[in-house]
Amino acid sequence: ETVMAQSPATLSVSPGERATLSCRASQSLDGNVAWYQRKPGQGPRLLIYGASMRATGIPARFSGSGSGTEFTLTISTLQSEDSAVYFCHQYNYGLGTFGQGTKVEVK
Amino acid sequence: EVQLVESGGGLVQPGGSLRLSCATSGFIFRDYSFNWVRQTPGRGLECISYIGTDGTTIYYADSVKGRFTISRDNVQNSIYLQMHSVTAEDTGLYYCARARPFDQWGQGTLVTVSS
Numbered sequence: 001e002t003v004m005a006q007s008p009a010t011l012s013v014s015p016g017e018r019a020t021l022s023c024r025a026s027q028s029l030d031g032n033v034a035w036y037q038r039k040p041g042q043g044p045r046l047l048i049y050g051a052s053m054r055a056t057g058i059p060a061r062f063s064g065s066g067s068g069t070e071f072t073l074t075i076s077t078l079q080s081e082d083s084a085v086y087f088c089h090q091y092n093y094g095l096g097t098f099g100q101g102t103k104v105e106v107k
Numbered sequence: 108e109v110q111l112v113e114s115g116g117g118l119v120q121p122g123g124s125l126r127l128s129c130a131t132s133g134f135i136f137r138d139y140s141f142n143w144v145r146q147t148p149g150r151g152l153e154c155i156s157y158i159g160t161d162g163t164t165i166y167y168a169d170s171v172k173g174r175f176t177i178s179r180d181n182v183q184n185s186i187y188l189q190m191h192s193v194t195a196e197d198t199g200l201y202y203c204a205r206a207r208p209f210d211q212w213g214q215g216t217l218v219t220v221s222s
Contacts, residue, residue: 032208034208034209036209041214042214043111043202043204043212043213043214043215044202044204044209044212045212046208046209046210046211049208049210055210087152089152089208089209091207091208094166095142095154095155095156095157095166095168096154096207096208097153097154098151098152098153098154100151101151101152
């Protein structure tokens with residue numbers, strides 16, 4: 001099973017600042033990495049797919065990067081509505097696997 | 108508007124059965140594959156089953172293989188998860204999710220396995 005080690009577990013950032021979330025895979029992926037945002041009481045929302053492609057309707061402040069085993073989600077200027085849990089997801093192998101999540105708190 | 112709405116969760120005794128449903132609307136159902144994804148205390152987020160557009164391409168995670176069955180109804184625009192022989196480790200929030208990667212999700216239905 002491909003393990004997705006996501007870090008940090010929690011991140012507290014002031015509004016307008018940058019948030020950087022990381023995911024390291026236990027084996028190389030062909031860029032088949034996605035990032036999701038989940039808010040309380042809601043299903044997850046797809047933000048990024050193909051490591052760097054923004055999903056429909058996702059604001060430009062969300063960006064994804066990386067290749068091989070190292071992937072990053074960056075929120076360039078954090079807004080209050082970005083408080084949520086974020087998950088990385090590899091869909092390159094089998095049914096796919098998820099990171100454990102990063103809770104982002106806007107101060 | 109695309110919608111996926113899960114139902115059927117609840118309290119079930121160990122060894123019991125439950126059938127989850129996911130009703131969809133707002134898109135051409137037959138054009139998409141679907142998945143059941145759950146969040147459990149022990150395993151976090153886990154994709155446990157996939158069904159292709161043809162309804163015959165089906166995969167299961169080892170954790171549910173032989174106990175759970177996924178199906179789809181292209182008339183009712185719905186997918187289902189039949190769960191048998193449940194254990195406490197199956198307790199969690201169950202989501203249906205469209206395609207791969209998962210571009211649309213429902214809000215989830217809670218399954219609690221307890222005596």
